[in-house]
Amino acid sequence: MASHSSxxxxxxxxxxxxxxxxxxxxxxxxxxxFLLPAGLIFTVFLIFPIVQAAYFSLFxxxxxxxxxxxxxxxxxxxLFQDKVFRGALLHNLLIIFLSLGVQLPISLGLALLVWRKxxxxxFFRTVFFLPYVLSEVITGIIWLFIYHxxxxxxxxLFKSLLPGLTTSWLGDPRTALNAIFVVLCWKYFxxxxxxxLAGLQQIPAELEEAARIDGASDAQVLRYVILPLLGSILRLxxxxxxxxxxxxxxxxxxxTQGGPVQSSxxxxxxxxxxxxxxxxxxxxxTVAVVLFLIGLGFSAxxxxxxxxxxxxxxxx
Amino acid sequence: MKVxxxxxxxxxxxxxxxxxxxxxxxxxxxxxxxxxxxxxEPTExxxxxxxxPNKVKITWWHITTxxxxxxYWQSVADAYMADHPNVAIEITVMDNEQFxxxxxxxMQSGEPxxxxxxxxxxxxxxxxxxxxxxxITSDIEGEWKDSFAPGPLAVYSYNGKQYGVPWxxxxxxxxxxxxxxxxxxxxxxxxxxxxxxDAVKKLKAAGIIPIALGGKDKWPGHFWxxxxxxxxxxQPAFDAAYSRSGSFADETFVKAGEKxxxxxxxxxxxxxxxxxxxxxxxxxxxxxKAALELMGQWAxxxxxxxxxxxIGIGEDLGFFPFPKVEGGVGEASDxxxxxxxxxxxxxAAPEAVDFLRYLTTSDHQRAMAEQGLAVxxxxxxxxxxxxxxxxxxxxxxxxxxxxxxxxxQYLPPAVGxxxxxxxxxxxxxxxxxxxxxxxIEDSASTELSSN
Numbered sequence: 121m122a123s124h125s126s127x128x129x130x131x132x133x134x135x136x137x138x139x140x141x142x143x144x145x146x147x148x149x150x151x152x153x154f155l156l157p158a159g160l161i162f163t164v165f166l167i168f169p170i171v172q173a174a175y176f177s178l179f180x181x182x183x184x185x186x187x188x189x190x191x192x193x194x195x196x197x198x199l200f201q202d203k204v205f206r207g208a209l210l211h212n213l214l215i216i217f218l219s220l221g222v223q224l225p226i227s228l229g230l231a232l233l234v235w236r237k238x239x240x241x242x243f244f245r246t247v248f249f250l251p252y253v254l255s256e257v258i259t260g261i262i263w264l265f266i267y268h269x270x271x272x273x274x275x276x277l278f279k280s281l282l283p284g285l286t287t288s289w290l291g292d293p294r295t296a297l298n299a300i301f302v303v304l305c306w307k308y309f310x311x312x313x314x315x316x317l318a319g320l321q322q323i324p325a326e327l328e329e330a331a332r333i334d335g336a337s338d339a340q341v342l343r344y345v346i347l348p349l350l351g352s353i354l355r356l357x358x359x360x361x362x363x364x365x366x367x368x369x370x371x372x373x374x375x376t377q378g379g380p381v382q383s384s385x386x387x388x389x390x391x392x393x394x395x396x397x398x399x400x401x402x403x404x405x406t407v408a409v410v411l412f413l414i415g416l417g418f419s420a421x422x423x424x425x426x427x428x429x430x431x432x433x434x435x436x
Numbered sequence: 437m438k439v440x441x442x443x444x445x446x447x448x449x450x451x452x453x454x455x456x457x458x459x460x461x462x463x464x465x466x467x468x469x470x471x472x473x474x475x476x477e478p479t480e481x482x483x484x485x486x487x488x489p490n491k492v493k494i495t496w497w498h499i500t501t502x503x504x505x506x507x508y509w510q511s512v513a514d515a516y517m518a519d520h521p522n523v524a525i526e527i528t529v530m531d532n533e534q535f536x537x538x539x540x541x542x543m544q545s546g547e548p549x550x551x552x553x554x555x556x557x558x559x560x561x562x563x564x565x566x567x568x569x570x571x572i573t574s575d576i577e578g579e580w581k582d583s584f585a586p587g588p589l590a591v592y593s594y595n596g597k598q599y600g601v602p603w604x605x606x607x608x609x610x611x612x613x614x615x616x617x618x619x620x621x622x623x624x625x626x627x628x629x630x631x632x633x634d635a636v637k638k639l640k641a642a643g644i645i646p647i648a649l650g651g652k653d654k655w656p657g658h659f660w661x662x663x664x665x666x667x668x669x670x671q672p673a674f675d676a677a678y679s680r681s682g683s684f685a686d687e688t689f690v691k692a693g694e695k696x697x698x699x700x701x702x703x704x705x706x707x708x709x710x711x712x713x714x715x716x717x718x719x720x721x722x723x724x725k726a727a728l729e730l731m732g733q734w735a736x737x738x739x740x741x742x743x744x745x746x747i748g749i750g751e752d753l754g755f756f757p758f759p760k761v762e763g764g765v766g767e768a769s770d771x772x773x774x775x776x777x778x779x780x781x782x783x784a785a786p787e788a789v790d791f792l793r794y795l796t797t798s799d800h801q802r803a804m805a806e807q808g809l810a811v812x813x814x815x816x817x818x819x820x821x822x823x824x825x826x827x828x829x830x831x832x833x834x835x836x837x838x839x840x841x842x843x844x845q846y847l848p849p850a851v852g853x854x855x856x857x858x859x860x861x862x863x864x865x866x867x868x869x870x871x872x873x874x875x876i877e878d879s880a881s882t883e884l885s886s887n
Contacts, residue, residue: 183543289711290708376652379654381861401544
């Protein structure tokens, strides 16, 4: 045993170095070989298309044949001067605002309700999660019927209860976006609810008990014990909600196609309409690049400023 | 917990394995893909000695989704394949919107189907310019070419080259419910725009929805504005704007918006029409709830298909052309509309063109006319039309000296969409007639100048 282990230091220095070099090389080789498949996929399907889109965005190009008409940054200028695009951007921001201000609080409130005390809470949890299971297209079609201006459920309800307030929810430029937001809320609150429930399960009951023994009221328990311990989940849901709101497409497309008169466009429906449908792939790529930069910029900033603490095992 | 841990690592492992397979799978795909094309070539050069020769494959996309039409196309393809055992025709049937989106995608990847639905005009021209269509000018020369009515055939040519052939051609006009007109005390179909406005007022007073309109789909609404422009300015106004010696912001097009606004201000459409589509429009007509709609030759079929009883209003349905507009220079006989045709993709084999010839023989055209599937475009097939309304459409169309293809198909895609967006703004009351015309001109000025 002793003689065996002493054999290593006896080796001459160059040999030892060579050994380490070989070991390092082997290690690097292993890492490379294991990373190669994933790296290749990442490059081919992610990096390459982004670079390609950035390149196409400098052309006036209809997508048929190779791009030839180089116009520099003209597409970008046109994009930012377009009222319809600014409207779409504003709609995305509005949905973000409504999601954070309305959807997440509703989810959190319901999560707190069905967490422990409510009888039949398992039933409620299942019911609340159901809309999330439906595909977006199916959700859109169901709600087209619910909002139908002739025989829809919502229309009938309003006609019998508040006849003065009734309107064609999806056919009125003033209400279309909000009507879609209601559907978004309905579809996704269950998802956030499940995340909150998972977070709440992690909070030890002793902490709450201890606070109550110290004389904390319900509100104080919520404010000083539960919410801080739920911090990492709250930060995560805000992140997911904002990113999701930036990417909304299917539901809007199925329900209004961004109309009436562009009143419910998002950046993604704008891209599809003005890029694909109008055979302007160069311009469409410009929209894609801008959408990508907004998403990336937000994501990087939020990760750095907010989510960092959760990664290094901070609070929560 | 330990089980969960293992599960997670197993999942990760699976993902790694899958990831490792990824690039391998993509390198396999290309070697598989060209196989059919290389398999096709031998049949052209040297017939295979075996008893099962490689077949020539023809892919065909069409949008005739109703059962009768779908079955008819299939029977024609089957008959052709029985006569030509070396040909295999693969038909894909899609719904209109779905087809447009899927076609745009395959076109951008440069792989068009051999035969596919086309309305001609600006969209087809864009494909032709991209080198995605097959030039069949020399194929149709002679008897085949002479069998067509020249107007419809010209829709499928661009810069003197033929890229497809028509099989149906019709026009847009008013389809109305005679019973509801009688109920509102209107004795005769309106002859002028102001008579039409009067009729709308009478219908409204009688508690009937005067006009069905699927505003969400936009193209049904754009018919109104285009027809007004056709009646107001005639061919000269459009030709001037299109050739760029004039503009879409000219008086004719602003005035079209003003006339349309006179109608919109009467609120003649169903509740929430901006959020409803063409299917809702057809259902309102088919269920006898609305008095009239401005639509193409396919309207009776669509009304029946969307009606609750699947029959429609039958004998009560009537047709009248778009009325004269006071002060307009366009002739009352001028017509706006379009039809259906089949374009040929760049990779199509000669057999595909031969099948197209077979498909448009006067026998097949007459059979389609008899079943009410098309208003035929081949000479001598008109006598197949049985339906009196379709006969009327065909006769009215025959009298037109100026025929305008729908703007949304005739103009380049971007301008066509601008027309639809602008007219939607008029219907919603968010754009003034001047703003709507300017919006179209803005798009035309960038898109038409570069052509």
